[in-house]
Amino acid sequence: MAGMMLRVSSVHKSFSEPVLTDISLHLKEREVLGLVGPNGCGKTTLLRIMAGLETPDRGDVKVMGKVGIVFQEDRLLPWKTLWENIALGLKYRGLRGEELIGKVKEYSEMVGLSKSDLALHPRKASGGTRRKAALARALVLEPEILLLDEPFTGLDVKARISLREALRLIWSEYELSTVIVSHQLEELLLLTGRVYVLTPKPARIAEEISVEGMDLKSRLDRVKEALYHILSRTPGSEEPLS
Amino acid sequence: MTSAQRGRKGMAFGVGRLLAGAFMLVIWISASATGMLPGPTEVLVYLASMRPEELFAQVLKTLYNSITGFSLSFLISMALGLISHKSNLIMGFSEALSEIFNSTSALVWSLVLVAVMGVLSPLPPILVVAAVTLPHVLTATVSALSSADPGLLEAIRAVGAKPSDEFFEVILPSSVPLLVSASRVGLGTALRISVVAEAFGSSGGVGYMIIRSYNLADASGVLAWSVVLIALVLGLDQLILKPIERRAKRWLE
Numbered sequence: 001m002a003g004m005m006l007r008v009s010s011v012h013k014s015f016s017e018p019v020l021t022d023i024s025l026h027l028k029e030r031e032v033l034g035l036v037g038p039n040g041c042g043k044t045t046l047l048r049i050m051a052g053l054e055t056p057d058r059g060d061v062k063v064m065g066k067v068g069i070v071f072q073e074d075r076l077l078p079w080k081t082l083w084e085n086i087a088l089g090l091k092y093r094g095l096r097g098e099e100l101i102g103k104v105k106e107y108s109e110m111v112g113l114s115k116s117d118l119a120l121h122p123r124k125a126s127g128g129t130r131r132k133a134a135l136a137r138a139l140v141l142e143p144e145i146l147l148l149d150e151p152f153t154g155l156d157v158k159a160r161i162s163l164r165e166a167l168r169l170i171w172s173e174y175e176l177s178t179v180i181v182s183h184q185l186e187e188l189l190l191l192t193g194r195v196y197v198l199t200p201k202p203a204r205i206a207e208e209i210s211v212e213g214m215d216l217k218s219r220l221d222r223v224k225e226a227l228y229h230i231l232s233r234t235p236g237s238e239e240p241l242s
Numbered sequence: 243m244t245s246a247q248r249g250r251k252g253m254a255f256g257v258g259r260l261l262a263g264a265f266m267l268v269i270w271i272s273a274s275a276t277g278m279l280p281g282p283t284e285v286l287v288y289l290a291s292m293r294p295e296e297l298f299a300q301v302l303k304t305l306y307n308s309i310t311g312f313s314l315s316f317l318i319s320m321a322l323g324l325i326s327h328k329s330n331l332i333m334g335f336s337e338a339l340s341e342i343f344n345s346t347s348a349l350v351w352s353l354v355l356v357a358v359m360g361v362l363s364p365l366p367p368i369l370v371v372a373a374v375t376l377p378h379v380l381t382a383t384v385s386a387l388s389s390a391d392p393g394l395l396e397a398i399r400a401v402g403a404k405p406s407d408e409f410f411e412v413i414l415p416s417s418v419p420l421l422v423s424a425s426r427v428g429l430g431t432a433l434r435i436s437v438v439a440e441a442f443g444s445s446g447g448v449g450y451m452i453i454r455s456y457n458l459a460d461a462s463g464v465l466a467w468s469v470v471l472i473a474l475v476l477g478l479d480q481l482i483l484k485p486i487e488r489r490a491k492r493w494l495e
Contacts, residue, residue, distance in 0.1 A: 053396065068400075075397035079415045088411070089401030121493050130426040141401060 003029045004064060005145050005177040007049060011059030018202035019045050023059070025196050027145065027177050034188045035181045036223060037198030037206075038231065043181040044072065046203070047147050050179065051155060065144025065177070070137075072150040074130040076122040081119035083108070083135040090140045108133075110173065111166045123180040128159025133165060139170065145177050152184040160187055167191060189219040197226045206230050250264035255425065281461040288466040300467075301474060303447040307440065308432040311371025314366055315379050320373070323383035327413075348438050356443030367447065370439035371432045378431065380426030386417030422490040426483040433475050448474070 006027040013020040019042040027033050048054040049061055051069040076085045087104050095103070108118055111132040111212050122130055131151060138146060151167075152160045164187060170176060182188040189195070189211060199208045207226045212221040267282065276283035280288075292344035326333040351373045390413045398411055440449030448471045455463025 051400065053400065071393070071397060073393060075393050077394060077398070077415070078419075079409065088398060088403075092402040092404070103420060122492065137401060
């Protein structure tokens, strides 16, 4: 289908119990798509299936482009500096010298990392800086589809705003389609144009909501209403979202 | 912890170490006062009377035996550790080998190897060190090589790492702190064990000098060479191995 970057069709996945049931969704070109749902409903599993890190038991995933993923935990190698972490994927692709340095510099600046940040080991860097380094590590390979798992979790307000601005800058500069999984509804809805709401485990798509053209309050009200509707039909569920 | 708190902790730790040294000295002086042992002064005089070239030759011999034996056990452990990582058969073999070697005393190894190779062979002290340190180094190596964070392995796979990259970028670096700590303990053990082996079947080394002094009923000689051994173990640990360990673990701090 023209303009389509990713299509998930009737995907089922179980581990010791069913996690995903009959999930179908799509991601359009240059779109920022959100995935929301109660805690532990299987959003990360769905993202990992999109990234090819898990195989669905049934169903099909079609990916039309290179995929980059940023994990919920930064997963930076602690014995390497942030610069070395960002350069890893380029090194594996055989890039050396000026070309490698140029690319690392370009994407580090894009996400807002300074020269002094890049010299740090992950343990010495703040949560926001580490998250940006993980983002730069994925971006430096120039993916066409970017998957972000809880990018704002554990960050303070300043770091969240800074990361949000970095993402906006990236989307304005590069042709990138993005899927974001986040519990931070406000952050998510400031960035996405369309949201899939998932049910508690085993997750199904409960609703697809387009929030394009709405102000933030209306977006929040609309998505929260959908979530409350799902949770009210699920005995024992708690309010899991901020 | 603030730097002032760290400073106070370091100071207290240093005083504790000095007190331990003073405690051992007091015990030695008390024992020598009863006439059971030569005192520190007699031993110092003995040490001062040693020919420096002889001292260095014996120390070097012991260091050679210890380091060669330890290196042998380290190489065997790395090889088994790497294959164990991929094969359950080798994992079982390594574990059983480790248990057997761990149950065999340094004395048994020394006697058997000297009996097989002869008193004049240079190999028994080296092989005894290798056999005694092997179980500790092997256990540490197998556990270090399997302690890599699966999340990190997945993260580098996601940016295109090959299996060799996984080994050199994640598995090996994450095992370095454990391997260095194990090596620090292992080398200390190697030095102490090599002395036992030298005492039974060797024509040189600190252990040989201790047993020779004992056979000549030279108590000052026994204590002087023992002091040399203690200084060697402490010097190697504090001046070489500890700084290496600190450097290997700097990214953990």
